[in-house]
Amino acid sequence: MTTANTQHQSHSGAWIAFNYANLAVALGMTVGGVLFLPLEIWIKGYMLMGIAMLLSSSISVTKTIRDVQESSRLLNKIEDAKTEQLLMRMDRTAA
16 A cells, blocks of 8 residues: 655745745835836826736736645545555455
């Protein structure tokens, strides 16, 4: 009988904090850069709305990719269990 050895690596607190800080700094620098552009306020607002939509879209795409990967991992576990059951039945009938 074979067992699937699946290990889940969790991220360290420092890595998570770094990612949040990185996001905050990048967003702050981008918004600050747009606000200090020598443009009219409606143009700055339009650019900031685009930045907000880009951020939202990137989060959604990342979540979708992760969900697809997790669902395929679940399907693989189900298929592995079915295969193992079939092999065990064949071993019993062959013996």
